[in-house]
Amino acid sequence: MRIEEQDLVDRLRAFAQDPEAAHLIAEIQEYRPEDIADCLVRLDSEDAVLVLHALDPDDAAYILVELPSETARAIVNELPDTTVAHYLDILPMDDAVDLRAQLDPERFEALLHVIPAEDADEIRRLLSYPEGSAGQILTEDFVEVGPDATMAEVLQEIRQTADEDYETVNYIYVLSEDRHLLGVLTLRRVIRANPSATAREIMNSEPVTVPAEMPEEEVARTIARYGFSAIPVLDDRGRMVGIVTADDAQEVLEEAETEDVLAMGGVIGDAEAYLSLTPWQLIKRRFPWLAILFLAEFFTGSVLRHYSIQSDEGTGLLAQLMLFVPLLIGAGGNAGSQVTTTITRALALGEVRARDWWRVIRRELLVSFVIGGTLGFLGFLRAYLPFVGWNQPVSLSLVVGIALPLIVMWAASVGSLLPIGAKALKQDPAVMSAPFISTFVDATGLIIYFEIARLVLRAFGKSF
């Protein structure tokens, strides 16, 4: 695979150097669009334009839609209107709609007047659905028959209509006169059924459908859940308007997963490929959260300062307490990261719902009590023991041993309830990222630590 890929990159580069080399273009055309797109990313955009221009436009269009959007945008801006219009014309309509994001709005509008009116109308229809909904990723090309059609007629219909523009013909949809969906036939059943049987007799009359306004991620999860190869989409009056196919759903899921993963790491932005982003774009995706968390961490400093100003420097106990700060906030942050990651993922997969919060928090408190208690015991030993530990007084060691489980339990509560709360408020739970939870637990965990210290040391007749 890798050697082949290097081959392809070399060929693309060689062609960009010598655009007269027709044999190179012929060789390049042997590859699949997905592979060519992957390798084109490694060329600069002038060279990529050169290559796309030389390829058969029908191939070039399919390569373009596989490119990361930043790369695609750079290339589309260099291509003449006639070429882009041709791409819009030949691409499946959902891909054409995708391409719009790469064009500036006036140019896109102008191009719609160049392509066949029927295609332009379909693109406009898809664009009228909410951004990121099923409506924008559906295709209107599906095979439909009436309930009284015989299997022989269904096959005839497929022969006459289902050309390569149709993304799938696995399902044949049985519609009433007013375009309501009565049932679905699989192509396999059509082939295997008696040719004179009617659609009504053979069809599954309880197909799973989705409304056109459903968010695309939810549609994609539904398709994945049932293992369908396509799902019918209904408008708000229950009429069938198109289908969303499994491969488009797969792309939606992959992007959604990437966005979730990045959000959980504290990175803002869409699923754009890493290498196609400029350093400036990377900064824009990372700086906001980092700056917010940095400002929040000022508060941690203020907490430390608050207790140090109050402290009686003479005892030297504050300096000793300070040594355990990274250990305590580290444990809290790590425990919080684990919990928020687990819960956010379970929410994304629908395994946990917002209304399960009580079940979740009970489990998390139990689990974190056991884990935190064990860490607390280890922390106590580390503080108290001579030689292997730091040989601290028992009072201070107890502070560490007691504060640890409390901080870990606090981190687990915050790490589970904040994502669930976000979900309940219809926000993206992934925003309650591991760095966010860590930072939150840093400041609040320190308050727990110093208050425990105050109580325990007082019991031993000391203060810090």
Added chain:
Amino acid sequence: MRIEEQDLVDRLRAFAQDPEAAHLIAEIQEYRPEDIADCLVRLDSEDAVLVLHALDPDDAAYILVELPSETARAIVNELPDTTVAHYLDILPMDDAVDLRAQLDPERFEALLHVIPAEDADEIRRLLSYPEGSAGQILTEDFVEVGPDATMAEVLQEIRQTADEDYETVNYIYVLSEDRHLLGVLTLRRVIRANPSATAREIMNSEPVTVPAEMPEEEVARTIARYGFSAIPVLDDRGRMVGIVTADDAQEVLEEAETEDVLAMGGVIGDAEAYLSLTPWQLIKRRFPWLAILFLAEFFTGSVLRHYSIQSDEGTGLLAQLMLFVPLLIGAGGNAGSQVTTTITRALALGEVRARDWWRVIRRELLVSFVIGGTLGFLGFLRAYLPFVGWNQPVSLSLVVGIALPLIVMWAASVGSLLPIGAKALKQDPAVMSAPFISTFVDATGLIIYFEIARLVLRAFGKSF
């Protein structure tokens, strides 16, 4: 959706209370196996066994394979051998292989003697492939024809062989006499082609294939990449042994994503559903990393202690330096989390390869220099300014301002190179989790901080 789900849970519970209620079972059977499985999880396992037993075994088998493995294991242990053998018999072979993980090995071996020998042989064949490889998720049920078959004959072949056991008939595979794959026909082309055309004339003779030993995640990514609905699998002598279908690939991907996400959060384990895990299992998944990171954080304490023992307490500067510790290690940890999340995801998607390390580190150093420099400036102001800041001497404020960009750049280097290094060593990059990077940066970042402090304060004629 939700209301329906509650309905189904209620019906399942009602049936478990009153197993004579035949109308309830009829109603339950109207639902899809995926939905019934989701709701069965919310019953205890005795009740779930009761329900499964009452359902038509053909439905029950499909529900069982949709259950989280912990729940499935509990149920299978309660079911009699004849029932489980029947399930093994009717399930697609890849699902039957999956079921093995829920049974103890002797029982599974014994059951193989009860089911038809042909099925048992197929299960044994699949089990002979490496754990987690394409071989274990393939199905041997695919439609095959010779190169000289006409389209009419291909349709006839589908009518005669492709019953409901066949997961897909979208592709028809053209094999030579010695079972080498010559090409692939899509069912759509078969239907639309001239009935007397031969397979050789119509087929695509350069299909993408995968070897049976390929790890299942890689197979799944290949299917997703090209948007196939199935991919042919070849043995080590190039003979076609089966196909992996897109819906099985989708499941593999979802599990792999979940494992990656959890690993990035510092949680060990497979994609088992959160609510089906016992608290004890949750502890086992979380404690190992937490304990390792906790021990590693001891080292951070040792770093602090090292510098505090060396310090000249009289100046009081150490206590001031200590106040900035959470701010500095927080910024380093958060920046490191962002980078490791971004790079690990790009590696998982194949956007970045191990050999891109130099490109990555150059970008990351530039990006972290800009981000770290900005945070450093903010940190300086926070330390130096009166009123809005802490009114510290310029020397100490400079320490903070200089140490911050260095720590952020260090975190970015560690956060990008460690996952790439893991990948180069064929390890899972996701193990270089956000908590791991944070903890690593805590201790090492403090060394940077205190060494900068030593240098800068010396320049000002001070020491701490």
